[in-house]
Amino acid sequence: MVSLNHYLVLSGILFSIGTAGVFLRRNLITILLSIEIMLNAVNLTFVAVGRYLGTVDGQIITFFVMTVAAAEAAVGLALVIALFRHRETLSPDAFTLLKW
């Protein structure tokens, strides 16, 4: 039998994979993909807890998170294109103008 804890552990593992991707990768597109992994891990938590509580609210929040993810992807990829046009690279190490 599968309990709520199983789903929460799976979600935590997926979220950690996403954070590892943000920390370890040196490619702006892969970093955005890692953020999508994290958003999906949170979605899994919402759906699992909604199933546990017996309400549709978890699925509705998932729906809104997907909308926000779409908006985030559109703006993030536009920023990536603008940055690539300036420096011809996708490495975040090339964009340190504001670094103190």
Place this chain on the structure above:
Amino acid sequence: MDLNTIGFFVFGAIAVLASLGVIGQRNPMHSVMLLIVSFGALAGLYILLDAPFSAVTQIIIYAGAIMVLFLFVVMLLNAHTEADALPQVIGPRGMQIGAVLSVLLAGEVVWGLSRLGLTWFGNDPATIANISSVSRIGIAIFTTHAFAFEVTSILILVSMVGAVVIARREH
């Protein structure tokens, strides 16, 4: 082992392995493809959780629309290799610390949840029919959550204008 348990472990393993592949691939194109596999496995988990609406929106919106946007940008920029020659700002030590922090986060979540008692899902057929009904979700979105729904439309409008303005070529 019933079908739900087997499905959970199969889909969970696919999701974790595909996500590890996403952050392990050098080629962004392969990363995007593996992320679509991971999203498909998550859609299977949503079906096991009696949430077919979330499963279908996961496939249509995430795998169908957002990932196509990513693929489009990967092909547009044609940047298939990760630049290793650039001096890294945080250095290898910083990346090791980041990896250790991620593993610690996973360990912390697993440890904390394993200390709690197991919480079982309810099996009441009426509740399951209630939460898997798309019409219930629609009614809740357009009545209880109507304000959030309208704010979402403004968010999408703003992000659309923002994307056009940011990616525009300066003259």
